[in-house]
Amino acid sequence: MAEFTDARAGVDREVERITELLREARARTVRLIEPLSDDDLLTQHDPLMSPIVWDLGHIAHFEELWLTRNVHGAVEFGEMPGMYNPFEHPRRARGALDLPGREDVLEILAEVRGRVLDNLDTLDLEAGDPLLRDGYVYAMVAQHEYQHDETILQTLQLKRGEPYRAPRSIAVPEPSLNVAIGSTVRFPGGEVRVGTDDRRVAYDNERPRHVVRLAPFRIDVAPVTNGQYVAFIADGGYRRRELWSDAGWAWREAESAVAPKYWRREGSQWHARAFDRTGPVDPRRPVCHVSYHEADAFARWAGKRLPNEFEWEAAAGFDPATGEQRPFPWGDAPWSPALANLDQLAFETAPVGAYPANVSPVGCYGMIGDVWEWTSSDFHGYPGYETFPYPEYSEVFFGSEYKVLRGGSFATRPGVIRNTFRNWDYPMRRQIFSGFRCASDE
DSSP: OHHHHHHHHHHHHHHHHHHHHHHHHHHHHHHHHTTOOHHHHHSOOOTTSOOHHHHHHHHHHHHHIIIIIGGGSSOOOSSOSSTTOTTTSOGGGGGGSOOOOHHHHHHHHHHHHHHHHHHHTTSOTTSSOTTTGGGHHHHHHHHHHHHHHHHHHHHHHSOSSSOOOOOOOOOOOOOOSOOOTTOEEEEOOEEEEESOOOOSSOOGGGOSOEEEEEOOEEEESSOOBHHHHHHHHHTTTTTOGGGSOHHHHHHHHHHTOOSSTTEEEETTEEEEEETTEEEEOOTTSBOOSOOHHHHHHHHHHTTOBOOOHHHHHHHHHEETTTTEEOSBTTBSSOOOTTTOSOSSTTOSOOOTTSOTTOBOTTOOBOSSSSSEEEEEEEEOOOTTOOOOSOTTTTGGGOEEEEEEEESOOTTSOGGGOOTTOOEEEOTTOOSSOEEOOOEEEO
């Protein structure tokens, strides 16, 4: 009897953990949209992004698929057919759909969540099914919602009309660590383990863990700052053809780009906008909202290059002295607000040096948080890659069209970022909260 009671208590604790995981994810989604009018939710603010109400409906649709249908057995769909299928309806076309209003979509979200929670008590969370083992599918659904929260913030930065009134609840600290901007550290090279074998939270494209051999290289101590980027602009960086790849120059001309997105010149000074705040560019903060092409051109201007994703991951977590690979630059401890600028609620980047513990074993600062960092790597599966649980998350995007980004941004929820996490996007994209750091051969 005692053994049965202990088992039941363990199941109850797991149900409670999953319930809180899903509740907290939803609370943040609702918090982000609270300042918005019904029109704000329904408007397609830019062809690059969905109307926000589509993201909300898709969150519900995805949760219903994975936590009420696929969770009971064989995977029926990776993405259910219908209005919220992203492959049937590309972003540019979603504004023409017959989308629900605020109250209707919130009701849909609540109704699906009610069925999910009712089902929890009937599932064998210790079963051999890899979807259920360790609550993987619930972590996947929570991370999916986290990622859409960041997508919603990208849309809100693009918002038409009155700027989004960001519900800020924390202020980024002033720097307390002296970081030598523009300096580099050496990585000695050798055999390095990258990726992960984790099956509790990691996505399929992060697996399997494997060994790569890296030549010695140098990498920037900190992400490239606004101050460094202003110097690139002042030196004719956007006018000098020799700094740009063919694809990059074609993009620059088509976009008439002269500075990062959301920057504008006022007299002799650059100003930038972050949601509802506009002010002079802070030279101490990481440059944000730059495309891969801009990052690549800057690296050439600086006499460097962009790191590949394995160099980035090695610099973020590998300790050459012990051979150990950390899950986060600072170690094994889960994120807390003192460690890195994540979790959205500051709604802006922080000055370099504001989070003194956010330093990797080789001495790189800020590799998690503030801005996603472009790498030179195309998005491909690792050796031994196996799709799980559906090809539409990773596999269908493999190829040379996309570049990998690492590290998360201030707009990233901490539950979806780690040294092994791989983001990807088109090289032209800069509505994302993207920056970079440079590397060089030794």
